[in-house]
Amino acid sequence: MRNNKAQIKMMETISVLIVFIIIIVFMMIFYINISSSSNNVAKEDETNQKAVELAQKVSFLPEFQCSSKNIVIDNCFDIFKLDSFIYYVNYDSNGQISQNTTYYDMFEYGRVVIGQIYPSTNQTWEIYDNKPPYKRYDEKTSFIPIALYEPNKKETYFGLLNVTIYR
Amino acid sequence: MIKEIKNNNELKIKHSYSYSIFSFSRKIKSQAEIMGIAIVMVLIMIGIVFVIKFVVLPEKTNTKKAYDQTQLSANFLSTSLKTTTECNGFTMTDLIQDCAANYGKGSYRYRCPDGRDSCSFLNDTMELLLNASLNKMPNVKYDLYICYWDQYNQECGTEEGDIIGEFKKGSCLSGRIEYESQQYPIKTDVGTRVVQMYIC
Numbered sequence: 001m002r003n004n005k006a007q008i009k010m011m012e013t014i015s016v017l018i019v020f021i022i023i024i025v026f027m028m029i030f031y032i033n034i035s036s037s038s039n040n041v042a043k044e045d046e047t048n049q050k051a052v053e054l055a056q057k058v059s060f061l062p063e064f065q066c067s068s069k070n071i072v073i074d075n076c077f078d079i080f081k082l083d084s085f086i087y088y089v090n091y092d093s094n095g096q097i098s099q100n101t102t103y104y105d106m107f108e109y110g111r112v113v114i115g116q117i118y119p120s121t122n123q124t125w126e127i128y129d130n131k132p133p134y135k136r137y138d139e140k141t142s143f144i145p146i147a148l149y150e151p152n153k154k155e156t157y158f159g160l161l162n163v164t165i166y167r
Numbered sequence: 168m169i170k171e172i173k174n175n176n177e178l179k180i181k182h183s184y185s186y187s188i189f190s191f192s193r194k195i196k197s198q199a200e201i202m203g204i205a206i207v208m209v210l211i212m213i214g215i216v217f218v219i220k221f222v223v224l225p226e227k228t229n230t231k232k233a234y235d236q237t238q239l240s241a242n243f244l245s246t247s248l249k250t251t252t253e254c255n256g257f258t259m260t261d262l263i264q265d266c267a268a269n270y271g272k273g274s275y276r277y278r279c280p281d282g283r284d285s286c287s288f289l290n291d292t293m294e295l296l297l298n299a300s301l302n303k304m305p306n307v308k309y310d311l312y313i314c315y316w317d318q319y320n321q322e323c324g325t326e327e328g329d330i331i332g333e334f335k336k337g338s339c340l341s342g343r344i345e346y347e348s349q350q351y352p353i354k355t356d357v358g359t360r361v362v363q364m365y366i367c
Contacts (some may be wrong), residue, residue, distance in 0.1 A: 016203075023210065052235060075242050117299040118292070119253055145300050147250070154196045156258070157253040158296055 022120060044140070046144055047165050051142035054110050058127070059146070066149040076147040079158070082125045089127070090118045109137075111164040116148055118158040130166075137166045170174070183191075187199060196301040214297075233347055239307070240349040240366040247296050248362065254279035254288045260353055262289040263313055290332050297334055307318045308337030309366045316350075316361040323363065331360070339367035 027134040058064070059075065063085050064075035092098040112128040131137075141164040248260045257265075257277055265277045265285040277282040283291070293311075299309050313332035314323035323330050339346035346367035353358050 027213070048235065052238070075245055096276055118250060136252070142306060143238065143247045143300060147246045157248045157255065158246055158250040158299075160300055 008057050018030055021029070030060065047138070047167055049139040049167045050110075050144065050167075051163045052164060054107060054159060055144050056144060057106060058112050058161065058163070059144075064127075066140065066147070073147075073149070076156070077148050077155075077161075079148055080116065080152075083150075085127060086125055104130055109166040111162075111166075112161045113134050113163065113164075114146065114148070114159055116157050116159045140165050233345075236307075236347040236366045237349065239301070240309070240347060240364045243301060243352050244362055244364055247293065248353075250292075250296070252288065252292055254283070254285070254292075257285075259289065259292065262286075262292075263353050263360060263362070264355045266313075266358045267315075267353075268330050270331050272312055286331060293332060293334060297336070302336055307366065308339055309364060310335050310339050311365075312361075312363045314361060314363065315345075315358065316352075316363070321360075337367075339365040 020071045040152050051072040064077045064081050079110045109130055109132045114127065116123040141162055144161040146159045146161045148159040150157065250259050252259060252262065261284045265275055266289050269275045270286060277285040279288045301309055312323045312330055312335040317324045329349040344364045344367050349364045351362040
């Protein structure tokens with residue numbers, strides 16, 4: 001009888017320990033999940049910041065900016081300048097297709113594409129694309145609304161600046 | 168007689184042994200109970216800390232996020248307002264001016280080639296621009312109003328004709344959500360109208 005009682009007590013102690021261990025394991029899983037998700041958030045924030053930086057650099061490049069009587073218009077890209085830029089980065093002085101690496105130091109690994117949204121056309125300008133040499137990388141794309149100015153017709157179109165960051 | 172004394176002694180020993188076992192187990196039991204209560208208290212405290220951190224305390228203001236949102240809304244508004252539309256080459260600002268001046272009168276100055284008046288063309292085009300830009304961004308919510316601005320209450324007027332355009336994706340104004348706001352005033356024949364955007 002006393003033996004049985006001791007066994008029951010032991011069973012009780014063991015079951016309490018098991019429950020306690022289960023609770024601790026759950027808490028550890030919860031903590032690991034939270035810390036890993038906060039790490040991911042920090043990583044995503046950093047990528048977002050890079051995307052915003054790249055978008056800012058592109059927006060303020062005199063190569064694309066609209067201007068009127070030497071006054072720069074904010075957040076506006078000149079369509080003629082974009083066309084000329086595309087030609088400049090994709091062809092050499094002899095008119096042969098070539099890859100211009102002038103902007104690699106400034107933009108690093110990323111892709112910048114401008115698309116016209118309204119009036120709707122399929123017109124896009126890929127002004128930069130430099131993928132990293134390694135095989136596995138993350139990419140994060142940000143969209144920024146921009147104005148596209150057509151100097152010939154003196155019209156402004158609605159466009160999107162798509163900035164992709166490779167990491 | 169001897170047997171009786173022996174039995175009595177045995178009984179005494181048995182009694183004292185069982186008493187000491189009883190008091191010992193009671194001590195251990197009470198200690199274990201205190202330990203249990205302590206563990207439960209610790210668990211409850213941890214739970215309360217998590218609840219306070221994730222539910223009660225508002226999310227920290229992320230300066231970068233706020234900057235991104237301000238930039239996004241400012242860019243959207245400045246770009247969309249100067250966009251040349253397919254309605255006889257009027258800009259969105261022109262359409263807002265005509266719509267505000269003639270809202271509800273039915274006599275619009277601007278008629279588009281497809282027969283729509285400035286108000287419906289303005290609303291359809293704005294919807295189109297939003298669908299092609301902000302509506303494609305999963306983490307962005309906004310409230311956009313084109314309206315007469317009530318300076319006293321710092322919100323759009325509530326009378327008929329005060330709001331000439333209203334666009335929403337989710338809502339930033341309901342609940343405890345932190346948002347950024349951007350306002351563009353436009354001069355019209357019937358006073359100033361604003362394009363007000365709340366983004367979150």
